[in-house]
Amino acid sequence: MKSVELIARGSYGKLLAFLAAWSGDVASSEDALAEAFEKALAHWPREGVPENPDAWLIRAAKNRLADRFRHLKVVVNSEIEIELRESERRERLTEEAWPDERLKLLFVCTHPAIDAAMHTPLMLQTVLGLDAKTIASSFLVSPASMAKRLVRAKAKIKAARIPFEVPSSEKLASRLDSVLEAIYAAYGASWDLFRGEEASSRDSLSDESLYLSETLSQLLPNEPEALGLHALILFCQARQRSRRTFVGAYIPLEKQDPSFWDQRMIQRAEGMLHAAAALKRLGRFQLEAAIQSAHVARIRNGTDNWASVVQLYDAVVSLSPSAGAQLARVSAILEAFGAATAETQLARLESEQEGTLRSFQPYWAVKGEIQARSGLLAEAKQSLRTAVGLSIDPGLRSYLLDKIAQLS
Amino acid sequence: MSKQYVILNYENLEVSKRRDDPKLAEAYWGAWMAYVEAINEAGIVRGGEGLDYPSTATTVTLKNGKQVVQDGPFADTKEQLAGFFIIEVPNLDVALEWAARNPASANGKVEVRPVLPKPTHDS
Numbered sequence: 001m002k003s004v005e006l007i008a009r010g011s012y013g014k015l016l017a018f019l020a021a022w023s024g025d026v027a028s029s030e031d032a033l034a035e036a037f038e039k040a041l042a043h044w045p046r047e048g049v050p051e052n053p054d055a056w057l058i059r060a061a062k063n064r065l066a067d068r069f070r071h072l073k074v075v076v077n078s079e080i081e082i083e084l085r086e087s088e089r090r091e092r093l094t095e096e097a098w099p100d101e102r103l104k105l106l107f108v109c110t111h112p113a114i115d116a117a118m119h120t121p122l123m124l125q126t127v128l129g130l131d132a133k134t135i136a137s138s139f140l141v142s143p144a145s146m147a148k149r150l151v152r153a154k155a156k157i158k159a160a161r162i163p164f165e166v167p168s169s170e171k172l173a174s175r176l177d178s179v180l181e182a183i184y185a186a187y188g189a190s191w192d193l194f195r196g197e198e199a200s201s202r203d204s205l206s207d208e209s210l211y212l213s214e215t216l217s218q219l220l221p222n223e224p225e226a227l228g229l230h231a232l233i234l235f236c237q238a239r240q241r242s243r244r245t246f247v248g249a250y251i252p253l254e255k256q257d258p259s260f261w262d263q264r265m266i267q268r269a270e271g272m273l274h275a276a277a278a279l280k281r282l283g284r285f286q287l288e289a290a291i292q293s294a295h296v297a298r299i300r301n302g303t304d305n306w307a308s309v310v311q312l313y314d315a316v317v318s319l320s321p322s323a324g325a326q327l328a329r330v331s332a333i334l335e336a337f338g339a340a341t342a343e344t345q346l347a348r349l350e351s352e353q354e355g356t357l358r359s360f361q362p363y364w365a366v367k368g369e370i371q372a373r374s375g376l377l378a379e380a381k382q383s384l385r386t387a388v389g390l391s392i393d394p395g396l397r398s399y400l401l402d403k404i405a406q407l408s
Numbered sequence: 409m410s411k412q413y414v415i416l417n418y419e420n421l422e423v424s425k426r427r428d429d430p431k432l433a434e435a436y437w438g439a440w441m442a443y444v445e446a447i448n449e450a451g452i453v454r455g456g457e458g459l460d461y462p463s464t465a466t467t468v469t470l471k472n473g474k475q476v477v478q479d480g481p482f483a484d485t486k487e488q489l490a491g492f493f494i495i496e497v498p499n500l501d502v503a504l505e506w507a508a509r510n511p512a513s514a515n516g517k518v519e520v521r522p523v524l525p526k527p528t529h530d531s
Contacts, residue, residue: 359450389446394515397514
């Protein structure tokens with residue numbers, strides 16, 4: 001039945017967040033909510049969709065949870081009875097009786113007590129309702145072990161009583177970072193992986209990350225980095241259709257056709273970035289969004305602004321010196337100041353973290369590009385071949401192979 | 409502690425035939441050789457080979473006490489075993505990363521299997 005699915009898609013995170021915040025138990029809340037949706041599938045087609053479907057689902061799920069708690073005798077019975085009667089009364093009173101607890105759930109999923117590698121998967125499952133199999137594919141992990149890790153993380157939330165609350169203002173900045181990182185990682189996973197026949201699941205993951213960043217920017221309108229992240233994802237999403245040809249071949253940034261861009265999304269992104277800047281607290285995601293804005297301006301107007309892109313990357317790297325950001329900076333230096341300067345910068349990076357770079361595809365792609373522009377064709381070919389060997393994306397692989405062929 | 413895994417690349421026969429197609433051979437081998445070089449460079453390879461066409465295979469079974477020898481591979485599937493690597497890596501996640509980089513993952517299937525530990529007879 002269509003309406004149940006639509007409601008599930010729109011409300012899942014909100015309903016689960018509410019139940020989990022109420023019970024402190026994510027896993028049981030998930031089970032109870034799943035049962036409530038099943039019940040809805042059985043009842044609604046016969047009896048019609050209730051006037052307030054969310055409230056109906058919450059009540060059904062709460063009853064299931066209460067049954068479970070009564071059975072386990074873990075919570076004082078009378079407390080639950082009062083709460084249940086209370087929620088029924090509230091539900092009759094008003095449509096919007098359910099506070100949005102998704103923000104609290106996001107902070108729970110990215111709590112420092114939980115393995116950082118599980119922040120994003122946990123968030124995707126609880127807030128967005130994605131199944132373990134889809135999440136596992138996005139992160140190149142076996143579905144069985146992803147499911148196990150999710151169960152373990154949820155058990156930890158319950159056992160350690162990780163609080164369902166928005167951190168106090170002095171802790172908010174550092175805790176918010178983890179939330180932003182997790183959403184950005186979800187978006188990154190949707191980009192990094194090319195899944196030929198499953199392209200739709202990639203699209204859905206990028207849509208979901210966009211939706212999460214939008215939600216977060218609405219829930220925290222005074223946090224510039226939340227707005228910055230939303231602007232960044234909007235910029236990237238707006239250019240999505242210009243990144244590939246119809247047959248999936250890779251198109252590099254400078255060759256992208258602006259007429260394929262989503263102009264409304266770009267406008268929204270620029271607006272978001274302005275709003276963030278007005279709050280006068282610069283951060284990594286605002287800088288990354290500003291870089292995207294610079295790319296858009298350059299390709300649209302044909303003005304060379306690589307020097308300012310380098311400046312923005314300098315700031316990004318000083319805030320968060322990831323290998324990806326460092327290499328993007330070197331790449332911008334190559335465009336702005338030429339191969340010799342880029343070579344020096346790359347050599348410095350190599351001496352700092354040689355071990356991690358060796359299996360990092362972007363490193364070999366950037367190195368090959370610098371060597372090619374320095375006229376070191378044989379070396380360039382060898383680096384680009386290593387980049388091909390480390391590529392997961394067949395479109396990128398054939399793009400690099402073509403480039404190698406052109407060097408001959 | 410490292411663990412050994414076998415990466416089995418199953419290739420679509422149409423894709424395997426590119427090996428001998430003058431127009432497509434370069435791209436085909438380019439992708440494979442780059443992968444082989446990268447995985448060797450990582451220092452994790454303990455063995456591996458590419459295999460000739462499935463049509464060159466011969467399958468032997470013992471049926472009711474009688475030997476049966478058949479031309480061709482044992483399974484008539486669209487994707488056929490085209491090669492394998494034995495790698496030694498810390499865990500399955502790392503093995504899956506190399507499986508994803510395997511060119512056959514884009515136009516066939518790549519299977520990752522732990523190598524059976526050698527039986528011990530110390531007691």
